[in-house]
Amino acid sequence: MKGTVHYEVKDGVALLTVDNPPVNPLSAGVRAGFVENITKAENDPDVIGLVLTGAGRSFIAGADISEFGTKPDGPGLDEAFKKLEFCSKPVVAAINGSALGGGLETALCCNYRIAGPAAFVGLPEVNLGLLPGAGGTQRLPRLVGPAEALKIMLTGMHVSAKKALSMGIIDEVSDDLVNDSIKFIQEKAANTENHPKVRDLSEKVVEARGSDNVLIEARAMAAKTRKGQFAPGKIIQCVEAAINLDDFDDGMKTESDCFIECLVNPQREAMIHIFFGERAASKIADVPKETPVKDIKKAGIIGSGTMGGGIAMCFANAGIPVHIIDQDEDNLKRGMSVIEKNYQFMVDRGRMNQEMKDGVFGLITSSLDYQDVSDCDIVIEAVYENLELKEKIFKTLDEVVNKDAILASNTSGLNVDSIASVTNRPDKVVGTHFFSPANIMRLLEVVRGSQSSDETLATVMSVGKKLKKAAVVSLNAPGFIGNRMLFGYTAQANMLLLEGALPHQVDQALEKFGMNMGPFRMLDLVGLDLGWRARKLSGTESALPSKISDQLCEQDRFGQKNGKGFYNYTEGSRAPNPAPENEDIYKAVSAENGIERREISDEEIIDRCILALVNEGADIIEEGVGQRAVDLDVVYINGYGFPIWRGGPMHHANAMGMKEVLNKLNKYHELTKNDTFKPANLIKKLAEEDGKFGDAPAKEDRKEKLSFEKSSVAGNL
Ligand code: 3HC
Numbered sequence: 001m002k003g004t005v006h007y008e009v010k011d012g013v014a015l016l017t018v019d020n021p022p023v024n025p026l027s028a029g030v031r032a033g034f035v036e037n038i039t040k041a042e043n044d045p046d047v048i049g050l051v052l053t054g055a056g057r058s059f060i061a062g063a064d065i066s067e068f069g070t071k072p073d074g075p076g077l078d079e080a081f082k083k084l085e086f087c088s089k090p091v092v093a094a095i096n097g098s099a100l101g102g103g104l105e106t107a108l109c110c111n112y113r114i115a116g117p118a119a120f121v122g123l124p125e126v127n128l129g130l131l132p133g134a135g136g137t138q139r140l141p142r143l144v145g146p147a148e149a150l151k152i153m154l155t156g157m158h159v160s161a162k163k164a165l166s167m168g169i170i171d172e173v174s175d176d177l178v179n180d181s182i183k184f185i186q187e188k189a190a191n192t193e194n195h196p197k198v199r200d201l202s203e204k205v206v207e208a209r210g211s212d213n214v215l216i217e218a219r220a221m222a223a224k225t226r227k228g229q230f231a232p233g234k235i236i237q238c239v240e241a242a243i244n245l246d247d248f249d250d251g252m253k254t255e256s257d258c259f260i261e262c263l264v265n266p267q268r269e270a271m272i273h274i275f276f277g278e279r280a281a282s283k284i285a286d287v288p289k290e291t292p293v294k295d296i297k298k299a300g301i302i303g304s305g306t307m308g309g310g311i312a313m314c315f316a317n318a319g320i321p322v323h324i325i326d327q328d329e330d331n332l333k334r335g336m337s338v339i340e341k342n343y344q345f346m347v348d349r350g351r352m353n354q355e356m357k358d359g360v361f362g363l364i365t366s367s368l369d370y371q372d373v374s375d376c377d378i379v380i381e382a383v384y385e386n387l388e389l390k391e392k393i394f395k396t397l398d399e400v401v402n403k404d405a406i407l408a409s410n411t412s413g414l415n416v417d418s419i420a421s422v423t424n425r426p427d428k429v430v431g432t433h434f435f436s437p438a439n440i441m442r443l444l445e446v447v448r449g450s451q452s453s454d455e456t457l458a459t460v461m462s463v464g465k466k467l468k469k470a471a472v473v474s475l476n477a478p479g480f481i482g483n484r485m486l487f488g489y490t491a492q493a494n495m496l497l498l499e500g501a502l503p504h505q506v507d508q509a510l511e512k513f514g515m516n517m518g519p520f521r522m523l524d525l526v527g528l529d530l531g532w533r534a535r536k537l538s539g540t541e542s543a544l545p546s547k548i549s550d551q552l553c554e555q556d557r558f559g560q561k562n563g564k565g566f567y568n569y570t571e572g573s574r575a576p577n578p579a580p581e582n583e584d585i586y587k588a589v590s591a592e593n594g595i596e597r598r599e600i601s602d603e604e605i606i607d608r609c610i611l612a613l614v615n616e617g618a619d620i621i622e623e624g625v626g627q628r629a630v631d632l633d634v635v636y637i638n639g640y641g642f643p644i645w646r647g648g649p650m651h652h653a654n655a656m657g658m659k660e661v662l663n664k665l666n667k668y669h670e671l672t673k674n675d676t677f678k679p680a681n682l683i684k685k686l687a688e689e690d691g692k693f694g695d696a697p698a699k700e701d702r703k704e705k706l707s708f709e710k711s712s713v714a715g716n717l
Contacts, residue, residue: 001074002064005033006055007040013182014041014050023061024054026102028074035075038083049185050087052110053094053178059119062101065128065272068263077102077134085109090188090195094181095119095161095170104169105134108143111195113170114184115161116177121169124156126231128275129268129645133259135199137238138251142201144168146208146239150218153235154226199248208243215240228514229645230267234258266655270647274637277630277648281472282461284448285627291458294406296320296466300373301380302393304335304366307410308382310438313339314467316363317439323373324366332366339364342439374400378463380432382410390414391422398423406456408432413483416449416476427453430460433480434469435639443639444469445480470638475625482635484620485649488612488676493519494545495672496605498590500597503566504578509602510609516641519609520566521576524559528552528566544593551585607664611677613649615665618680621650621693629654629693654692662687 003020016037018024041047054060063077084091084106093099093107095115104121107113115121123132123140131137132153140149144167152159164170174180188195208214215236222232241254262268283289299315301308304326315322326332343357352360365372373379379401381393390409397407406428409419420429431447444464448457457473464471474480479487493506497520507518517525532553535542542550552558552565559565560574567576590597613636620626626635633648646652653661662679669677686692 001029001032002027003029003033005030005037007037009044009047010182011186012046012048013185014044014047015178015182016041016050016052017055018053018060019055021056023058023098024056024103025061025064026077026080026106027064027067028072030060031077031080032074034080035083038087042088047089048189049089050091051094051178051181051185052084052091052106053181054096056097058097058103059093059095059099060103060106061098062103062125063134065275068128068130068272069269081106081109081134085197085199090185090192092181092185092188094177095121096177098122098158100158101125101132101136102134105132105136105139107170108135108139108198111197112184112188114172114174114177114181115164115170117161117173117175119161120158121161121164122156122158123153124158126154126226126229126235127156127271129229129231129265129271130262131231131235131238131255131259133255133262135252135255137235137255137258138242138248139198140169141205141208141239141242142198143204145204146243147214147217150214150236150239151221153239154218154222154232205243214243228643230265231262234262267645270645270651270655273630273647273651274633274644277634278470280628281470281631281634282465284457284461284473287454287457291454293462294377294404294455294459296377296459296463298323298376299378299380300325300376300401301382302326302373302397303381303383304332305382305384306338306436307434307438309335309339309342310436310440311380311382311410311434312364313342313360313439314434314469316360318466318468319363320466321363321365323376324364325368325370325373326366327368329368332368336364336366370396370400373397375402376405377402378406378408378459380408380410382434385411385414387414387418390419394419394429395422398425404428406430406459408460410434411447413479416447417451420449420451426451428456430456431474431476431480432460433474433482441639442468442470443482443635444471445482445635445639446471446473447476447480448473449476470634472631472635473627475623477623477625481620481626481632482639484625485613485616485632485636486640488616489609490519490523491543491545492608492612492676493605494548495674496600496608497548497586498544498593498595498597499600500590501600501605502578502583502586504576505600505602506605506609507576509605512602513606513610514643514646516643522641523549524565524567524569524576525574527559527561529558529561547589547593548586551589552582555585557582608668608672608677610649610652611661611664611668614653614661615677615680615683617650618682618693622680622682650693658683658687658691 006017006019008015018030020027020030041050091110092112092114093110095107097119099107099121101123104123123136125132161173165173218236226232238255238258241251245251299320299322301312301324304324308324312322312324343361346352347354347357379397381390383389394407408430411431412433416431420426423429429449430452433445433447435441435443446460461471496506503520507520510518528549532550557564560569563569568579617632621629626632629650633650636642636648637644642648662683665677665679
């Protein structure tokens with residue numbers, strides 16, 4: 001059985017140490033260890049109390065997520081927790097690191113809780129499509145009140161030891177955790193008769209009875225931040241039971257029923273797929289685990305625009321000093337003032353205090369002189385998309401920046417090998433494609449140039465982790481992963497418009513499917529004029545899907561930036577209002593291109609847009625541009641607003657069944673005659689084998705097949 005619990009007796013106290021590296025989840029061996037060692041401590045006349053702690057960096061990271069959906073061995077959590085809660089001797093949890101989910105629930109079954117200064121607690125099950133199912137929904141409201149407990153459970157937030165102390169989740173914070181916990185429990189065992197149990201507290205839940213305010217607020221919060229998710233409603237239902245049911249065990253019964261409902265819901269599988277997927281994506285199949293990682297003590301950013309400023313904030317937030325260079329003093333002043341305002345906004349919203357703001361903002365310096373980034377360990381160029389300009393910057397950086405430093409380009413689509421070729425260190429050049437706003441969006445596409453070294457890649461992936469990004473590797477190929485998939489998706493949305501749908505119908509259908517923002521709202525946000533100007537400059541005729549956008553731009557409809565695009569906007573508002581005046585444009589462009597407009601169903605809208613992602617995704621995997629299917633899911637969820645509870649486009653296709661995917665592709669290929677729907681070889685093969693997109697890395701290295709010149713996806717968006 002996986003995991004164990006060590007037992008030793010120190011000065012009359014049994015010290016139980018959970019050992020299940022790296023983060024001590026409650027696997028079968030740990031649960032069995034609880035039952036066995038608590039019994040041992042109870043039966044040992046020399047033991048007066050127990051200290052429960054974790055080995056390594058974690059206390060307990062929760063239930064073993066890999067066991068969900070399987071039949072676990074050994075005693076269940078309920079048996080192990082009963083043993084703990086009804087132990088005949090007092091128990092203190094010595095929380096040495098992360099106590100998450102079942103980890104905090106373990107601590108809540110102890111009589112007392114002491115934490116180390118760097119420890120943190122939380123109930124993040126909601127991020128896995130679950131609810132705290134080992135008493136968390138019943139015990140935490142009793143300890144901190146239903147409103148705070150709901151906030152912790154619905155956000156999945158981590159609560160620092162200091163905050164947990166002020167909230168009453170823990171009793172003390174200690175620098176010498178295990179020794180102090182031993183002394184603490186000796187003192188309690190000697191001087192206290194009745195040791196508190198959280199289950200016996202009722203004041204805070206009874207106080208909340210008779211008013212629905214807390215639950216109404218929680219529902220509003222869940223609707224806003226967890227759109228389409230199943231678990232939040234169930235969490236609220238459990239807290240409602242905690243408030244209204246007198247008997248603790250009746251509340252536990254509600255929790256258990258709701259937990260099972262979440263467990264069997266497909267959202268749970270989808271969200272756990274993403275949990276493991278994000279961790280898998282951070283590993284590069286042919287870069288050995290033991291590859292040395294460079295220590296990044298200082299970062300440099302070239303360009304103080306929206307992207308540069310956002311990236312600088314990511315480094316500062318991670319505690320890494322960062323220096324921004326711009327060639328224009330006014331731009332630099334403006335850029336620094338935007339960063340300052342962003343931090344001030346967080347202070348105003350109570351997300352950080354003035355001291356924290358001063359600390360992080362103080363890590364960001366700026367100047368006009370490239371020499372000031374010469375001592376950086378990584379420099380990220382974040383200027384606008386122009387290959388010549390980027391090459392010029394890289395030449396300069398190569399000359400001035402310390403020879404071991406990594407040079408990265410925040411390009412969203414340019415050839416990283418071309419950029420690397422102007423330097424004398426192509427092995428230290430990569431793409432780091434951040435998404436806007438970079439300080440908020442979690443996705444980081446790491447673009448692997450043909451000469452990027454293992455050390456460079458391993459270092460950039462570890463930087464991604466430090467910056468709290470979901471980092472995914474893409475080979476250096478047109479559009480990388482995300483934008484290449486997006487191309488077909490956006491093209492289909494535009495084709496649907498040409499064939500008879502209206503922007504709000506397309507957006508509403510896809511938003512109902514779960515997309516954060518429909519494609520036309522997104523295009524309006526990005527600005528229609530960017531693509532239009534690029535197409536005009538290239539002098540070639542626009543492809544069919546871009547023709548409506550072009551016409552809108554000809555009529556000065558550029559999107560949100562000037563208050564009119566596919567929608568109309570009132571000043572100062574981002575809310576889209578229908579623009580009936582555009583309908584004549586749509587009709588005219590359809591007619592000019594010989595397209596007969598027709599009624600289009602929501603089902604067709606969803607199928608065509610989402611299958612465009614899936615079909616392109618299959619080619620991306622087969623070509624080896626993305627390592628594995630789940631990498632593409634991680635990209636779409638963290639960078640493009642795909643609903644996490646559907647597990648990403650490739651997982652969605654798996655859930656649909658590959659035969660069904662193939663049938664639909666054939667149907668839409670027949671209907672549209674568009675190659676977007678010509679089934680990818682991988683899909684045909686999987687449909688034949690009754691297979692699924694797998695999570696294993698692509699075996700073959702097909703780098704040589706990729707040609708940057710074959711298309712320019714980014715310019716077509
Ligand atoms: N179960 C199984 N494996 C887990 C796990 C868990 N609860 N938590 C982490 N792991 C694994 C990861 O998959 C990873 O495996 P890998 O090395 O093979 O890729 C390894 O442990 C290390 O994890 P991280 O890379 O995430 O390590 P970090 O140090 O960056 O983060 C952490 C540590 C903050 C604890 C983070 O792992 C985390 O958030 N874990 C999940 C916490 C969670 O959601 N707990 C709730 C579980 S559900 C539950 O408890 C139900 C209960 O209410 C009944």
